[in-house]
Amino acid sequence: MLVNDKMQQGYSYEYEAPTGQNFAKEFTPAFSPQQMLELGVFEGHYLNDCQAEFPQEWFINARLSLDKPDIKANYFGIKSRLSLSEWLRRGWIIGPDPRGWFQWYCRYYMGRRIFDIDALQIKRWKAFKRHAAQIRQNCLPMDLDCRRRQRQALLQWAYDPFF
Secondary structure, eight states, X not given: OEEEXXXXXXXXXXXXXXXXXXXXXXXXXXXXXXXXXXXXXXXGOSSGGGGGGSOTHHHHSOOOOSSSOOGGGSXXXXXXXXXXXXXXXXXXXXXXXXXXXXXXXXXHHHTXXXXXXXXXXXXXXXXXXXXXXHHHHHSOTTOTTTTHHHHHHHHHTTOOOOO
């Protein structure tokens, strides 16, 4: 795959695993990138300029906002992310994925493997599970109005927020 988009030019990678298969055993996301986009993540404005890199079917029913980020495109209708500049400032953008964790996940899902980067991103994903525990501790079961920001964040990290 050769990538030439607004944030990355001349980057290429190959698929080493079948799409959606052969994940690290400790990496068990609840949703595929397509499902996440259809449910509503990142204010509908995350992959708009790099759709050619990913399967077109991911975007057919995606909740997108082409002009600018729109919290109404998020499943829980609430902003639950920091800006890319803040991610950069905190050192959370690692490896060849300038858009962060979700871009890594999309590429990993498609079959790209970079052992060291994959291990770091999976470690970050596992650490994010603490938000589910906080929701369980503070909310009644299926009260989806409770801690909507954390639920949206869980969805954006491929965890199931619907409990």
